Amino acid sequence: MPELPEVETVARGLRQSILGRRILSIRLGKTDFIDDPAALEQHLPGRRIDAVERYGKFMLLRLSETLSDELAAEKTAANEKRTKAVATTTTPSLLVHLGMTGQLAPARAEQPHQKHTHVWMTLDDGRELRYTDPRRFGRMAYIAAASLAGELTGFGADPLEVGSEEFAARIRTRRARIKSLLLDQTVLRGVGNIYADESLWRAKIHPARLGAQLNARQTETLRKVLQDILRQAIAMHGSSISDFVDADGEPGDYQRHHRAYGREGKRCYRCKTSIRRTIVNGRSSYFCPKCQPAPRGPRQSRRRSR
DNA sequence: CGTTGAACCTGTTTGC
DNA sequence: TGCAAACAGGTTCAAC
Numbered sequence: 553m554p555e556l557p558e559v560e561t562v563a564r565g566l567r568q569s570i571l572g573r574r575i576l577s578i579r580l581g582k583t584d585f586i587d588d589p590a591a592l593e594q595h596l597p598g599r600r601i602d603a604v605e606r607y608g609k610f611m612l613l614r615l616s617e618t619l620s621d622e623l624a625a626e627k628t629a630a631n632e633k634r635t636k637a638v639a640t641t642t643t644p645s646l647l648v649h650l651g652m653t654g655q656l657a658p659a660r661a662e663q664p665h666q667k668h669t670h671v672w673m674t675l676d677d678g679r680e681l682r683y684t685d686p687r688r689f690g691r692m693a694y695i696a697a698a699s700l701a702g703e704l705t706g707f708g709a710d711p712l713e714v715g716s717e718e719f720a721a722r723i724r725t726r727r728a729r730i731k732s733l734l735l736d737q738t739v740l741r742g743v744g745n746i747y748a749d750e751s752l753w754r755a756k757i758h759p760a761r762l763g764a765q766l767n768a769r770q771t772e773t774l775r776k777v778l779q780d781i782l783r784q785a786i787a788m789h790g791s792s793i794s795d796f797v798d799a800d801g802e803p804g805d806y807q808r809h810h811r812a813y814g815r816e817g818k819r820c821y822r823c824k825t826s827i828r829r830t831i832v833n834g835r836s837s838y839f840c841p842k843c844q845p846a847p848r849g850p851r852q853s854r855r856r857s858r
Numbered sequence: 859c860g861t862t863g864a865a866c867c868t869g870t871t872t873g874c
Numbered sequence: 875t876g877c878a879a880a881c882a883g884g885t886t887c888a889a890c
Binding site: 554555558609649650651652653687689691735737744745746747790791835 | 882
Binding site: 584585651652653668685686687688689726727728729732794833834 | 859860861862863864866867868869870
């Protein structure tokens with residue numbers, strides 16, 4: 553369910569509904585998707601939710617300091633002052649990844665919970681912030697202020713903000729398939745299977761083309777259509793394929809605009825050719841065989857020449 | 859460097 | 875109808 557536009561939709565909803573609320577207590581069910589369950593129980597109660605941010609497909613609930621943390625932070629700051637400058641915008645945080653089926657939403661405490669709800673956080677207005685995730689491919693972790701920066705290293709560019717030069721540098725230097733590059737979170741943070749296929753269809757690029765095979769014009773087109781698609785999808789509250797709903801229980805609308813994803817056997821919106829499905833790096837990839845011609849690269853030639 | 863396949867887990871859809 | 879296989883928006887890791 554959740555790629556960048558869906559996670560952004562959830563984050564915006566949470567900003568509306570739980571900003572400024574304090575977590576009074578926490579209850580855990582299954583915990584195999586939580587980094588350190590005891591840390592959640594130990595550090596979350598008493599914290600106020602001061603901000604909800606999105607980083608790629610992650611959500612970051614920024615939490616208030618506790619008195620003891622503030623004292624420790626002062627001490628650390630004093631120590632680091634002697635050596636180097638300190639980054640100041642870090643806070644203790646709850647990191648949440650929705651995986652394939654995760655949902656994070658507040659509910660009235662008396663409301664019956666779903667079968668796969670695994671985390672209940674009682675808020676100071678009587679509601680509960682609940683995490684529900686049937687497949688438990690998601691991730692949840694309490695991140696101390698000092699660890700936050702480290703936790704967020706290694707991710708690629710923000711696809712909404714990345715400029716032509718950086719995008720080209722991250723794509724055209726690589727011999728991996730463009731579909732893999734788009735899905736690689738160390739190249740771009742936040743793109744998933746749906747929006748990778750949609751942007752490749754729009755840019756008329758076959759998913760198995762190598763990054764290094766794209767010319768400057770194609771690369772720039774890809775960057776632009778990707779940004780366009782992500783922005784439009786956010787405006788439409790994301791894509792609801794089976795059960796994605798935003799914080800208010802409303803499905804997104806962008807699935808009605810899909811041109812490739814999930815359209816195997818249907819006609820291409822541009823040329824009427826039947827959309828095909830193939831597997832690229834283990835993921836279903838939908839494309840138009842006419843608009844997005846397959847590469848005739850060394851991979852195939854070599855195979856043929858024996 | 860890059861690819862493949864399996865694994866993690868549950869639910870739904872498809873095919874015989 | 876019934877049961878098994880295939881498939882699902884994500885990530886990670888071993889093996890090649």
